[in-house]
Amino acid sequence: MTTPLRIALAGLGTVGSGVIRLINENGAMIAQRAGRPIEISAISARDRARDRGMDLSPYKWADDMNDFAADPGVDCVVEMIGGSDGPALDLARNSLKSGKSFVTANKAMIAHHGMELASLAEKQNLALKYEAAVAGGIPVIKGLREGASANRIERVYGILNGTCNYILTTMEKHGSDFDAVLKDAQDLGYAEADPSFDIDGVDAAHKLAILAALSFGKAVDFDGVEIAGIRDIVAADIGQAKALGYRIRLLGMARIDDGKLFQRVNPYLVPESHPLAHIDGSTNAVVAEGNFSGRLMFQGAGAGDGPTASAIVADLIDIARGDSGTVFAMPASKMAASERAESGNRTGKSYIRFIVADKPGVLAEITAAMRDAEVSIESLIQTEKTNEGSVLISMVTHQSLERDVIQSLEKLSDSSSLQGAPVVMHLLSDED
Ligand SMILES: NC(=O)C1=CN([C@@H]2O[C@H](COP(=O)(O)OP(=O)(O)OC[C@H]3O[C@@H](n4cnc5c(N)ncnc54)[C@H](O)[C@@H]3O)[C@@H](O)[C@H]2O)C=CC1
Ligand SMILES: N[C@@H](CC=O)C(=O)O
Numbered sequence: 001m002t003t004p005l006r007i008a009l010a011g012l013g014t015v016g017s018g019v020i021r022l023i024n025e026n027g028a029m030i031a032q033r034a035g036r037p038i039e040i041s042a043i044s045a046r047d048r049a050r051d052r053g054m055d056l057s058p059y060k061w062a063d064d065m066n067d068f069a070a071d072p073g074v075d076c077v078v079e080m081i082g083g084s085d086g087p088a089l090d091l092a093r094n095s096l097k098s099g100k101s102f103v104t105a106n107k108a109m110i111a112h113h114g115m116e117l118a119s120l121a122e123k124q125n126l127a128l129k130y131e132a133a134v135a136g137g138i139p140v141i142k143g144l145r146e147g148a149s150a151n152r153i154e155r156v157y158g159i160l161n162g163t164c165n166y167i168l169t170t171m172e173k174h175g176s177d178f179d180a181v182l183k184d185a186q187d188l189g190y191a192e193a194d195p196s197f198d199i200d201g202v203d204a205a206h207k208l209a210i211l212a213a214l215s216f217g218k219a220v221d222f223d224g225v226e227i228a229g230i231r232d233i234v235a236a237d238i239g240q241a242k243a244l245g246y247r248i249r250l251l252g253m254a255r256i257d258d259g260k261l262f263q264r265v266n267p268y269l270v271p272e273s274h275p276l277a278h279i280d281g282s283t284n285a286v287v288a289e290g291n292f293s294g295r296l297m298f299q300g301a302g303a304g305d306g307p308t309a310s311a312i313v314a315d316l317i318d319i320a321r322g323d324s325g326t327v328f329a330m331p332a333s334k335m336a337a338s339e340r341a342e343s344g345n346r347t348g349k350s351y352i353r354f355i356v357a358d359k360p361g362v363l364a365e366i367t368a369a370m371r372d373a374e375v376s377i378e379s380l381i382q383t384e385k386t387n388e389g390s391v392l393i394s395m396v397t398h399q400s401l402e403r404d405v406i407q408s409l410e411k412l413s414d415s416s417s418l419q420g421a422p423v424v425m426h427l428l429s430d431e432d
């Protein structure tokens with residue numbers, strides 16, 4: 001009789017419930033593939049009484065999930081609570097210190113504490129796995145940690161947040177209102193408990209920092225990610241981008257620039273000819289460029305119960321098969337901190353959109369600020385009246401230093417003509 005891998009589940013929301021459903025439905029096949037069964041031995045969540053639409057009576061309930069760490073009947077703890085610190089981090093530390101392997105869907109925790117937890121796991125040759133944390137069901141952690149591990153990765157980028165992609169593409173296709181689509185994304189289980197993490201780009205930044213560490217062998221550096229989200233994007237921006245032959249996508253972008261680490265999350269104008277322009281809904285896509293593999297693109301469902309559960313249970317199968325040890329693509333002790341590259345030194349075209357008071361001279365004021373900062377305008381796409389009687393002005397710059405674009409906007413920061421901060425998006429090119 002083979003010994004099962006005995007797991008304890010912390011968190012029974014979208015992801016936790018999905019894991020139970022998957023193990024119940026595919027358990028027999030998984031046992032064959034893993035060489036032994038995966039057995040749920042204990043569960044815990046905040047609210048025991050909540051109806052989760054499934055029978056939880058076969059599983060031992062723990063009011064305090066930290067009991068898992070000391071439970072001799074548990075081999076591996078699975079964390080599906082969320083939050084970079086607090087109970088999730090305590091559980092991770094306690095479990096690893098108690099010799100349990102650990103699986104998590106928590107990108108915030110890995111982005112902030114991944115190096116500490118990886119060292120803790122590696123010192124004891126325990127597994128710490130987080131496939132669900134990046135791009136949901138897409139096996140991108142496995143792809144980079146194992147499949148592409150012979151390559152020097154030149155850059156890694158992609159669509160890393162299902163909620164934002166769902167919002168942008170629904171607005172694009174149906175002209176829907178931002179807040180209504182966000183509500184749909186929440187109802188569908190895509191959004192984080194605090195959806196500002198999604199729409200302000202923080203969730204994508206968590207994932208990007210993890211991908212960069214895996215790809216470049218540098219310590220995870222979440223604080224080094226420049227972050228902008230999609231909160232200020234309006235339907236007119238999507239329309240203007242379309243008129244230019246682009247689609248707006250929130251991208252995470254990481255690369256090594258002259259030996260320094262560049263990491264950015266920002267809405268980009270993606271050319272319609274680029275595969276990322278055709279990634280719709282909550283789908284995620286990650287592109288990694290290896291020096292021998294060439295361009296690899298991983299695509300699939302980035303959020304939701306089924307895809308995320310699929311990633312968690314794949315990690316459990318690996319653990320049942322005996323995979324442990326290196327958490328990223330090289331031992332954590334060898335992953336040095338990287339210097340950060342300055343985005344101001346980068347060159348490219350930018351889309352800039354202003355909302356201004358409808359009065360004479362405003363356009364001249366904007367173009368003068370850009371001229372003074374040596375940013376030349378390739379096209380002034382359109383000016384149109386908003387419902388509030390203001391005017392929306394959008395333009396695309398010629399190739400410019402990003403520092404100069406920022407300087408031009410700083411020159412306008414005290415202008416009484418501007419209503420709100422301008423929106424800046426980069427046009428994606430091969431040089432990004
Ligand atoms: N929903 C999705 O599509 C994806 C979610 N994730 C990650 O998975 C994790 C869980 O996400 P969801 O299942 O969507 O969240 P959820 O909000 O649906 O479920 C969270 C669960 O954790 C429990 N919980 C929260 N705080 C707790 C505490 N202090 N003590 C005990 N239990 C607590 C709640 O009772 C609930 O059962 C998060 O880290 C999230 O970022 C990762 C990939 C995709
Ligand atoms: N909130 C996240 C869920 C998966 O990580 C997203 O929308 O992508």
Ligand code: NA
Nearest residue numbers: 131134136138
């Ligand atoms: Na994944």
